[in-house]
Each structure stands twice: as structure tokens, then as C-alpha cells.
Amino acid sequence: MNDLTQTPEMLIAQMGARARRAAADMAQAPSELKAQALVAAARSLREAMPKIVRANRTDMERGAANGLSSAMLDRLRLDEARINGIADAVEQVANLADPVGQVIDESERPNGLRLSRVRVPLGVIGIIYESRPNVTADAAALGLRSGNAVILRGGSEAVESNRAIHAAMVRGITEAGLPADAVQYVPSTDRALVGAMLRAVGLIDIIVPRGGKSLVARVQDEARVPVLAHLDGICHTYVHAAADPKMAREIVVNAKMRRTGICGATETLLIDKGYAEPQALVAALLDAQCEVRGDKAVTKLDPRIEPAQDGDWNTEYLDSIIAARFVDGVDEALDHIAVHGSHHTDAIITQDAAIAEQFLARCDSAICMWNASTQFADGGEFGLGAEIGISTGRMHARGPVALEGLTTYKWVVRGTGQVRP
Template sequence: MNQMTAVSDTGQSSDPVRLVRDMALAARNAVQALGLASAEIKNAAIRAAAARLRAGEAEILAANAKDMEAGRAKGLTNAMLDRLALTPARIEGIAKGLEAVADLADPIGRVQSSWTRPNGLVIERVSVPLGVIGVIYESRPNVTADAGALTLKAGNAVILRGGSESIHSSKAIHACLVEGLRAAGLPEAAIQLVPTTDRAAVGAMLTAVNLIDIIVPRGGKSLVARVQEEARVPVFAHLEGICHTYLDKAADLNMAREIVLNAKLRRTGICGATETLLIDRAGADRLVKPVIEALLAAGCEIRAEAELRGLDARIKPASEEDWVTEYLDAILSVKLVDGVEGAIAHVNRYGSHHTDSIITGDADAAAKFLREVDSAIVVHNASTQFADGGEFGFGAEIGISTGRIHARGPVGVEQLTTYKYVVRGEGQTRPA
């Protein structure tokens, strides 16, 4: 890094384009070195980073305190501050996440399928790394660790560009990852953090054709919109999390109440939080009042159409805009629908294809919802907040892909690989 473009004490680079280019070239060389590294060496680097995270807890919390103070001064929302905040428990969770990634089977070199042709050729489809991955994220310092570990495990190099809100926290966590690489004898360029807060560096990453192989955005609507507009590098689409929970007429009331409270309020600032509650009109007499009252008692603002507002004076009017709003706060829009067909129609029209859940004891209704809702993750009788790579057994995630190409849902180590065909013969030639 000492040969790269200089970065000032204010975090600004004199030439962000050149900076990103230098980092990408170093990352490309690191990918070649990682291709020779055994699974044991990669795992050793990840475990050493986890140990350093625990040992460096005080330094990380001090760095995070700077970001939190600056975030409050800038007027960040409560949701943004929640995403930004680190605690001893969260740091321990990050470290455990790294160790969970190390425990996963190595995805590289896995023979996905194999067959023999009539002419005797043996063809194998074998998993290989994607290459150099660029991750652009906002106020989530944990992404620094998750993305670093997952990409390393899959044999990729990564260039991380965190938001200015989390710059101190991300640098502190990145330092732990670098120490893990160093301890295992792997190139430090395998996990790089863009040291500048200059937004021009984002543009440089998005247009780094033949240098960066894929971009992963993790952030709000404005970031994702910019990535989609400017990127000349392939992108793992990650749209906002307009997630739904649908209470079918056959839902168990106690289950419905507990799941809705969790899906909305466990952590309101994550992309898997439910933003719209749909309730079957045929079950409204039994379901609406106890569920809405529980939400209001828990401090959740409710926005609903006129037919529900007579239930409680605290319920506010819902507009068309509410059905397409990711609140990331203790706010929930509520609507009555006509059965599972009405729920499916609403979700497919207004949702972001992220995560949607049905609560019902009717197996046929559940099967229809799971089959016909066009989302990356569909859930039956559980909270939408399980939309997380760690909860899926992936150790961690680099994001939730809402697109349809290559990866969909939580992006873990397997989704960070591609494949090549290995063909073995015994002198065969193709006839004219």
C-alpha cells in the first residue's frame, strides 16, 4: 500500500481513480497467491483475525465511539445509528461469525458434477473463485469483517469501501483482518479497505472494468440507485428490504402475535425487518385487534387504511407511499387483503423481492404462498428476521441478493464462487 496514491489526514485522496486502480492490481496479484493457499492456511488467517478482534475490543470500541459521536452530530437516524453501533456483545458476535466461516467446508475445487461422454471424455464442473470483489457499504462496520472472511474463504480478494460514517470502526476491524492474513503468511492485499472517504472512489470502483470482477452494494436506496446507474462492472443486486408478513385466516393467534412482534421490532434497522403486515380479511375479527394492540403496546407506530383506523385512535392513515416504504424504524403499515391470493398480489406488486412470510396452519395456503411469491426468501410460520446468512448456516453473509442472476438470497462462500469445466481425455480428437 505504500506505493499507492497518497491519502490525506482528512481521508481524501489526491487521485481516487489511481488509488482504486493500484488496489485492484494488488488484489489481482493476491488472488493468484490465494489460489495456491490451502484451506488450512485460509482458515488459520480467519481464526487469527477473530482472536485479534477479541484482543482489540477496547480499540475497536474507542474507534466506534468516534463514529457514533460524529453520526449523532450529523443527525443520523436511529436506524443508522443502530447499524453503526458496536458493543462487546456485537464484537463477540462478529468474532464468532468469523470462526463459523472458518468451520465451513472449503468451496474451492469442489466437483459440482461429473459425467463421461460416449467418446470417453470425462467432464467435470469445478468451483473456482470469482476473482476480485468490490464491496460498497454504508454504516455497517460488521460488513468489514463478514465480507473479508467470506471472500477469503472463497479464494477471492476484496476491496472494501465503507461509508464515511463508519470509517474509524471499519479501519479498526480491518486492521484485525490484516493481522490475520499476516499471521497466516497470506498477502495483505487479499483484504483491502479503501482509505479515503472521497465519493469519487466509489465511481472508480464501479467503472473498474477488467480490474474488479463484481460489485456488491450494501446500503440504502440512494447507494443502490447510484450503483445501478453507474456500474460497468457486474453487480449483485441488493434492493431495499420491503418485507411482508401475511396472517392467513388459519393462523394460530399466539404464534402470529409473537412472530409479528419479532419480525417488526427485534431490530427495526435491518433489511429483514417486516415493513408491511397483511391480514386476511376472513380472519380479521380474530387476528387484528390482539396483534395491533400488542404492536402499539410495544411502541410501534401503525399506519393503516380507513377500515382499520376505527380500532384505535393511535392508528395513523396509510397512503400509497407506505406500501413501498422501507421504514427501518418502529413503524408498520397494515392492510387487510382477500385471502392468500390478495396477499400474493400485494407482495408481488409492492415488495422488493427480499423476504416475505406467511403465518398459517393451512398447508395448501402455505404452499401457494411459497410457490407464487416472487422473492429471494419465502418463509412459513417464522419471522422475516431470519433472512441472514448466519441464520442460514453460511457463517455470515456479504449481502442479500434480490436479483436472479448467479446468486439469490444470502450471499455466502458458495455464492462467491463460479465454476470452470475440466475435461480429461485419452487422445480424443473431434471428427470433421
């Protein structure tokens, strides 16, 4: 058990040292053993369901008392269906192909040296996250399957839920024979421990932040170890002039309202000036109890629409609110996305294949979609099992970060006695 009287630096150093030893074991763990451990962890999550629900109830009550928004409370809430979903996701990761040891490419030099690039784990991954307790299981599962050790630091809003999920996961993986230190949970919500993780050079190989702008900004400002950033999701849906009206209404309402608190929710609606049924489109959102904040032209479509302010185009609402404006063609839509988007997920709705391909080619986002809801921006929906986050940067991994994104590679060189002249 960790001694909470230690300084943050001492505690993270001890956890990091244990994680480093566990990572060495995990890198050599057979694929079958890792899969068996995750199946056992999923079973343990289901067995611990009453305990997890009770822990989550405590977090929900505290969150409501502290004034958490409805969207944040939705992210936090766990019930039997969601816990079963978390366990299912862990099992899905167990069934995915193990990336460790995969040969990326091979070549032979004129001197006979045979070169190959082989996937290997990153090592020790620190995950700093807020609100969503499913991240505890997702991160643990992805880290283990890809041969890494993980150090988890969840937010204070979900502390009881996270501890209960972590305990269940560890119980399962240790029963299967993997080291408990491969999945560690930082035992305190002291913010100083975040700083200690960010400075843990040589102990933690990469930091993955999942949370709001303030968290990600702090991580990027203070980190002395590499960061794989999951930024905000200012996602756009552009309804082109050639969009099918029925399809457009269904996609837009789903993209905004299915779950408003996820990063793949559409936050801005762009309507082509040539689109035939804009009034019905915004009415569908309003009728679904979504607040629409529109530019001057959009406000004329329905008296229920509120005027948009400048800041609305740069806001991730995570709530039943959407900004809407008219644009004059695909060029203006792409210009708006380039200025106001977060390079997360952006979609076009159109029956014009040529325009769609133009949008997909020119849209500079991690995920670009055609005739689909932005709510599909999810590792599970992409067939990746769970995800550790959606990277909006350009380095290492982009889009949903799953098993492959948690590996790097090494060069393996096989010779027959060659010496360099």
C-alpha cells in the same frame, strides 16, 4: 501506504493490481491455511476490542451530531457483545466447508471425454457499503474463505470503526501467512473513489453494494463491471385466516421490533379479512411502541393507528413503523407483495398447510417463509456463517450470499487423445 494525492482512478488501479496478485495466491491457498487465518483474524478482533470500541464511539458521536436516525445509529453501534459476535461469525466462516475445488457435477461423452464443473473463486470482489461496520469483517472473512481478494469501501458514517476492524483482520491473516493485499480498505471517503471502482474493468471482477436505494441505484447506473445487488428489504408478513393468534402476535412483533434497522424487518403487515383477532394483533404492535399506519379498515381497530398514505406500501422504514392493511385471501396478499415488495423476504402465518405451500410456491421472493419471523433472513441463521448481503436479483446468487455465492465454476475436460472430426 497509499498516496492520497493520486487521482481516484490511479489509486483504485494500484489497489486492483495488488488485489489481482493476491487473488491468484488465494485461489491456490490450502483450505487449512485459509481457516487458520480466519481463526487468527477473529482472535485479533477480540484483542483489538478496546481500540475498536473507541473508534466506534467517535463514529457514534459524529453520527448523532449529523442527525442519523435511531435505526441507523443502532446499525452503527458496536459494543463488546457485538464485537464478540463479529469475531464469532469470522470463526464460523473458518469452520465452513471450503467451496473451492468442489465438483458440481460430472459426465462422460460418447467419445470418452470426461467433463466436470469445478468451483473456483470469482477473483477480485469490490464491496461498497454503508453504516454497518460488521460488513467489514463479514466481507473479508467470506472473501478469504472462498479464495478471493476483496477491496472494501465503507461509508463515511463508520469510517473509524471500519479502519479499526480492517487493521485487526489484516493483522490476523498476515500472521497466518496470507497476503495483506487479499483484504484492502479504500483509505478515503471521497465519493469519486466509488466511481473509480465501478469503472475498474479488468481489475475488479464483481461489485457488491450494500446500502440504501440511492447507493444501489448509483452502482447499477454507473457500473461497468458486473453487480450483485442487495436491494431494500420491503418485507411482508401475511397473517392468514387460519393463523394461530398467539403465534401470529409473537411472530409479527418479533418480525417488526426485534431490530427495526435490518433489511429482514417486516415493513408491511397483511391481515386476512377472515382472521379472528386483528385488533389484538395490531394492539400488540402498538403496545410494543410501534407506530401502525393502516388502511381505512385497519384504522378502525384502534384509535392509536394513523392512516396510511400511498407511499407507505413502498417504504422500507428501518424504524418502529409498520404499514398494515386487510386483504381478501392469499391471492390478494400475493398480488400486494408482487406490486409493492422488493423480492427480499416475505412470510405467511397459518395452520393451513395447503395454503402455506401455495404461498411458498407462488411468492416470487428470494426468501419465502411459513410460520417464522422475517428477521431470520440472515446468512448466519441459515447456517451459512456470515453473509455478504441478500441478493434480490435472479442472476448468479439469490438470498443470503455466502461462500458458494462468491464462487463461479470452470469446466475441466479430461481426454485420452480425442480429436474432433
